[in-house]
Amino acid sequence: MPEVAKEMEVPKRILLGPGPSNVHPRVLKAMSMPLIGHLDPEFLKIMDQTMELLRTVFQTKNRLTIPVSGTGSAGMEAAFVNFIEEGDKVIVAINGVFGERVADLLRRLKAQITEVRAEWGRPIDVSRIEEELKKDRFKAVAIVHAETSTGVLQPIEGLGKLAKENGALFIVDTVTSLGGVPVKVDEWMIDVSYSGTQKCLSCPPGISPFTVNERAIEVMKGRKTKIPSWYFDLTMIEKYWGSERVYHHTAPISMIYALREALRLIIEEGLEARFKRHFENYKFLSEKLGEIGINYLVEEKYRLPSLNSVLIPAGVNDKDVRKRLLDQYDIEIGGGLGVLGGKIWRIGLMGYSSNKDNINLLVNALKDILKK
Amino acid sequence: MPEVAKEMEVPKRILLGPGPSNVHPRVLKAMSMPLIGHLDPEFLKIMDQTMELLRTVFQTKNRLTIPVSGTGSAGMEAAFVNFIEEGDKVIVAINGVFGERVADLLRRLKAQITEVRAEWGRPIDVSRIEEELKKDRFKAVAIVHAETSTGVLQPIEGLGKLAKENGALFIVDTVTSLGGVPVKVDEWMIDVSYSGTQKCLSCPPGISPFTVNERAIEVMKGRKTKIPSWYFDLTMIEKYWGSERVYHHTAPISMIYALREALRLIIEEGLEARFKRHFENYKFLSEKLGEIGINYLVEEKYRLPSLNSVLIPAGVNDKDVRKRLLDQYDIEIGGGLGVLGGKIWRIGLMGYSSNKDNINLLVNALKDILKK
Numbered sequence: 001m002p003e004v005a006k007e008m009e010v011p012k013r014i015l016l017g018p019g020p021s022n023v024h025p026r027v028l029k030a031m032s033m034p035l036i037g038h039l040d041p042e043f044l045k046i047m048d049q050t051m052e053l054l055r056t057v058f059q060t061k062n063r064l065t066i067p068v069s070g071t072g073s074a075g076m077e078a079a080f081v082n083f084i085e086e087g088d089k090v091i092v093a094i095n096g097v098f099g100e101r102v103a104d105l106l107r108r109l110k111a112q113i114t115e116v117r118a119e120w121g122r123p124i125d126v127s128r129i130e131e132e133l134k135k136d137r138f139k140a141v142a143i144v145h146a147e148t149s150t151g152v153l154q155p156i157e158g159l160g161k162l163a164k165e166n167g168a169l170f171i172v173d174t175v176t177s178l179g180g181v182p183v184k185v186d187e188w189m190i191d192v193s194y195s196g197t198q199k200c201l202s203c204p205p206g207i208s209p210f211t212v213n214e215r216a217i218e219v220m221k222g223r224k225t226k227i228p229s230w231y232f233d234l235t236m237i238e239k240y241w242g243s244e245r246v247y248h249h250t251a252p253i254s255m256i257y258a259l260r261e262a263l264r265l266i267i268e269e270g271l272e273a274r275f276k277r278h279f280e281n282y283k284f285l286s287e288k289l290g291e292i293g294i295n296y297l298v299e300e301k302y303r304l305p306s307l308n309s310v311l312i313p314a315g316v317n318d319k320d321v322r323k324r325l326l327d328q329y330d331i332e333i334g335g336g337l338g339v340l341g342g343k344i345w346r347i348g349l350m351g352y353s354s355n356k357d358n359i360n361l362l363v364n365a366l367k368d369i370l371k372k
Numbered sequence: 373m374p375e376v377a378k379e380m381e382v383p384k385r386i387l388l389g390p391g392p393s394n395v396h397p398r399v400l401k402a403m404s405m406p407l408i409g410h411l412d413p414e415f416l417k418i419m420d421q422t423m424e425l426l427r428t429v430f431q432t433k434n435r436l437t438i439p440v441s442g443t444g445s446a447g448m449e450a451a452f453v454n455f456i457e458e459g460d461k462v463i464v465a466i467n468g469v470f471g472e473r474v475a476d477l478l479r480r481l482k483a484q485i486t487e488v489r490a491e492w493g494r495p496i497d498v499s500r501i502e503e504e505l506k507k508d509r510f511k512a513v514a515i516v517h518a519e520t521s522t523g524v525l526q527p528i529e530g531l532g533k534l535a536k537e538n539g540a541l542f543i544v545d546t547v548t549s550l551g552g553v554p555v556k557v558d559e560w561m562i563d564v565s566y567s568g569t570q571k572c573l574s575c576p577p578g579i580s581p582f583t584v585n586e587r588a589i590e591v592m593k594g595r596k597t598k599i600p601s602w603y604f605d606l607t608m609i610e611k612y613w614g615s616e617r618v619y620h621h622t623a624p625i626s627m628i629y630a631l632r633e634a635l636r637l638i639i640e641e642g643l644e645a646r647f648k649r650h651f652e653n654y655k656f657l658s659e660k661l662g663e664i665g666i667n668y669l670v671e672e673k674y675r676l677p678s679l680n681s682v683l684i685p686a687g688v689n690d691k692d693v694r695k696r697l698l699d700q701y702d703i704e705i706g707g708g709l710g711v712l713g714g715k716i717w718r719i720g721l722m723g724y725s726s727n728k729d730n731i732n733l734l735v736n737a738l739k740d741i742l743k744k
């Protein structure tokens with residue numbers, strides 16, 4: 001029988017890379033529930049419940065808090081294509097792959113970008129954004145809260161207020177922070193935020209948690225030009241998720257089942273308890289790694305507990321170690337991207353994957369491999 | 373306990389609407405397999421196998437035959453945003469919601485559209501497209517093979533050759549045809565096609581089968597302007613699905629598991645046997661409906677076996693009947709869209725849902741409801 005016709009086999013991996021993380025069996029079970037229609041009254045209830053759960057996790061009252069029908073990068077596209085028009089001036093903070101990605105998208109939308117950069121592995125100096133805001137009138141300030149490519153947790157408190165005072169929207173990428181560290185959309189005056197499911201929410205990838213406040217919706221409704229995307233057009237999507245229930249595109253039903261269950265697990269654990277667990281497990285990992293002489297890329301106060309970027313010891317072959325971890329120990333960790341390729345490992349401790357057993361397994365495996 | 377914190381309950385529905393269709397238990401099981409990384413060598417194998425299976429179903433040798441990471445409408449967006457630039461002239465055939473949707477998207481991309489229209493429920497007269505092609509030079513001809521809003525199966529053989537002879541790309545929406553009626557991408561000289569999974573493939577929605585030939589890839593690579601979408605940029609997506617394996621966005625892993633299994637079921641059944649089953653079940657339904665005085669909207673030779681649009685008998689309340697079917701019999705059928713709202717029902721016999729038991733259950737339920 002050709003390989004393609006055989007029943008699929010999937011190895012059991014311990015997922016400690018930059019995402020996906022391991023998924024709780026309850027989420028897998030929810031995803032395998034039978035399908036119902038995307039306009040079935042029972043499904044509409046599940047949609048409402050999912051929105052309510054998402055609001056809790058985003059710490060927001062925003063009405064339009066929904067999953068966008070695509071991965072985290074689809075959420076990113078929705079976050080800019082709806083609000084930014086050709087010629088709009090946007091400040092973009094860039095200190096890693098995902099800041100670069102935002103800038104790339106904005107150039108495609110023909111926005112005028114002002115880049116505020118920091119070295120990869122360091123946070124953005126927020127005062128430099130403040131300086132730029134004083135110089136000109138901007139449509140938006142875009143920043144990545146948790147840079148998955150470097151493991152930097154960017155301080156963003158206060159930036160939302162600054163943006164608002166200067167008439168700009170505050171758009172924040174929370175792909176690797178949501179569910180792992182506090183993300184306070186309302187308190188931090190975030191106007192638009194998008195996230196991913198396969199990181200700290202421990203839900204399979206394919207859907208993007210997304211929240212928009214009324215201020216951003218007003219900006220969208222005041223556009224001069226038509227939204228260039230049909231698929232991500234929030235003026236239509238909000239009619240399906242809102243009380244009108246007008247069909248736009250068929251919702252990814254099974255993924256919404258999965259997300260609802262993943263969010264329910266988070267509520268059961270409690271947000272604060274979950275953040276504490278993520279932090280304590282990062283501390284445990286950093287101690288254990290310190291014992292075998294492995295150090296962090298990022299200064300301690302800016303470290304993201306969910307994504308630990310550590311320097312590959314001198315003389316060690318990056319790819320060889322990662323291949324052995326995967327082949328011999330069924331453990332996945334990530335390599336570096338871009339300028340950090342070959343220089344760092346990215347160890348994710350996200351959601352269901354963030355536990356002491358996994359850390360012990362990884363550190364013992366690394367000990368074995370590195371001593372040889 | 374608030375509703376939102378309760379374990380999800382999903383009723384068991386017989387899905388005979390315009391999609392989603394019911395999903396085979398093997399597909400649900402595949403979808404609930406544990407996650408592995410999107411760059412794991414074992415996942416790369418599953419990707420290759422999925423592409424091979426998709427090629428069989430699309431009847432093509434196209435290298436770039438992949439699932440796009442979103443629903444069928446995401447596939448539509450990918451099919452136009454990569455190939456059509458501002459000012460490009462495109463012929464669009466419109467005889468239902470999905471032709472209108474293509475035109476809407478093309479206007480957002482600032483293409484110059486030449487519309488070739490037919491009344492909803494009737495096929496497009498292909499000779500009118502031929503006439504237009506003679507008048508001017510077009511970048512593409514876009515047509516919907518199976519109009520889900522009307523149940524019309526559009527004859528498209530010969531159109532690909534015409535388009536090519538006139539230097540235009542032939543872009544075909546096969547959302548509700550793929551897996552239910554023949555779709556011969558290579559033989560029909562289709563350059564770009566996109567489909568959905570929740571119709572005749574009987575896989576949950578959330579991913580879009582997509583195929584592009586080398587001619588279209590050349591057109592894409594010869595663009596004057598940058599592709600305005602980051603998420604759907606095929607020049608980057610092809611590097612992840614091709615031999616380079618460069619990370620673009622995280623693949624919707626569980627959805628790809630599901631698609632692979634759904635495609636495997638199709639190969640096991642055999643394409644021809646599957647088309648025959650769809651056709652025979654449509655015939656069986658049409659006989660049974662004839663017995664209770666329910667007639668089709670579409671002329672017999674243009675009827676889509678997977679989507680039966682039938683006229684609501686005079687004096688019958690559309691919404692009331694559909695509500696009773698759902699509440700009392702757990703059967704979902706679809707209502708009409710746009711100008712056909714309140715005038716037709718749309719009865720899907722797609723993939724796993726297409727069987728005689730379902731037809732008997734539906735017709736008996738309709739008999740009960742309509743006699744009262």
